[in-house]
Amino acid sequence: KQSIFIQTETTPNPDSLKFIPGVEVLSDGQIMDFPDFKSSQVSPLANSLFKIEGVNRVFFSSDFISVNKYPEQDWAALKPEIYGAIIDFYNSGSPILSEHSSDINTDTTILPEDSEVVAMIKELIETRIRPTVLEDGGNIKYMGFADGIVLVQLQGTCSSCSSSQATLKGGIERMLMHWIAEVKGVVAISDDELNELNLEYFK
Template sequence: MNIQDIPYIIYAEETPNPSSVKFVANKLLLVSGASAEYLSPSETIDAPIAQKLFQFPFVKRVFIQSNYITITKQDALEWEEIRDELRVFITEYLNKGNSIINKLPEQKVAKDSSFKETVSINTQHTAPGNDVENKIIEVLEQYIRPAVEQDGGLITFKELKDGVVTVQMRGSCSGCPSSTMTLKAGIEALLKRLLPDDVKEVVSEAV
């Protein structure tokens, strides 16, 4: 059977952010290395599925990557009230053959090792500038990014300046109460241990 003939199956997965749930598909939604985040309906002109999701009044943020959609809700409702409704909607939407994203948004994207893979998919990466930055990116890609993506988020390196590493966090990581702890106890501690002469602090920049 051709993979295109296999129907979409969607299941919901909790994330460390109580406001976000990861809706995982059994097939890719975007090509490898691509991602898209939408913070308001006005940004979704080229993303039909995000446009439809924002028609639910409780949807606050939509992040799409690989085989999942991370949805961040408004605080007024609990996930128990809306999770199944969203899961059914996404499943039916995809199985009707509707478009997911027609064109990726032009975002302020940090630099990472996927630069060569994603530059042709409409992103604005800047190639890594030096050996220290390359090492930081390598550490993020190898040790941090897989775990963050597992939780429905994305972390990318932006810059190193005067010993301060700036990263950008999207999806479930954005606004997550535990993200500061993750940043300091996990990412900062690891980079300071591996690059003690180059890294003094790690901060997150809002996207």
């Protein structure tokens, strides 16, 4: 058994904590967001974290796991269970993903059909914006660009954080508008809107 020493770090969202197991979570550069129990089926670890009462979102990066809870739940009660689930998982030797998931960070891959503006937006998100958002235990995903508006999805810690609107408008929107004249604003879409939206329009 490997001895796992898990550190925790707070995030700007009081209902989200970063758990740092000191071993690789996802292989380099990968990130995965599990907004609900159904999405966690591809990962034994995410799945067991969702089985802890009070957990409502899980997010993996290469070196941390962020866990979001419902506001009425107390970290003091949840933390030991989360530690237990992470340690049990690493001692089990199971792969972190039970099947290859298509969600491995391909949103900012620059495609041949991308316009120069879209390529620049993707490049900025990948190199300047995502590293900052990851620091806080979350992620930003590029969803599309239409009529001067960049559509993004905030994941992990950032998804339910009250300061995420400020981050979005203050940091992300300002940076994109500063570097790219064609960008007039940034809009974050929620998981529910994502399910309803026909994204064909933004492709």
